[in-house]
Amino acid sequence: MAPLEHYLIVSALLFAIGVVGVVVRRNAIVVVMSIELMLNAGNLAFVSFGRFLNSMDGQLIVFFVMGVAAAEAAIGLAILILIYRNRESTDVDSLNLLKL
């Protein structure tokens, strides 16, 4: 079985890639997907710490994170559809009404 550090490296890689996606990509759908990627990086860290500490709490927290992620995806995509109806685009640069 691979040591804990290896799992955490995979988790850190996923999180860093997710952050890069949020910063670099202009399409709001891909930005939301990058956020999902970061949530999953956290999930992987939870499960691996739980496994190496002989605890089930990590897996239970992952269960709750998945519920929150499902609710977040449903609401977020509904908001994206509304934005697309108003702006004919999901480019995050077009959402600049708060700019002075």
Next chain:
Amino acid sequence: MAGLFLFYLMAVVTVAGAVGVVSLPNPLYSVLSLIAAFLGLAGLYLTLNAEFIAVVQVVIYAGAIMVLFLFVVMLLDLRREERIPLRLPVQKFTGALIGVGLFAVIMKVIFSGSLLTGAKGAFPAERVSEIGNTQVLGKILLTDYLLPFQAMGVLLFVGVIGAVVLARRRAD
């Protein structure tokens, strides 16, 4: 040995899928790449003796949530904005810098000392697989974690109602 091989295989699939999400220009390909990453993560959960979480990852994440994303990508017909130029010329460089910096910070924390200083729990993997992973999870979920479990039900209920109300076309 087989477990180690499975770990490296699934880790490569997961990270490659994640890179694909960020780097592929067409959002449709990004969604498919994210599904590959989630399937790889399910394999990683299997190597961690978390069978229930692995199945839930496939059914809920790679199944339900990603179908939702796929529907929205196809509904919005995003093909014509595949090639939006980046507004800031240094954006890619800045993003890569932030990513590498964050990864370096996390690496420093991981390798800075002993990670497992917390108290050991009562569920070693051998005992859990003896009783059954799902049975142990269900028992804890409906006793110690009953209130969060119910609260999550309320959250999902409110979320579904909110999504329907938001996405409905106004009748005017």
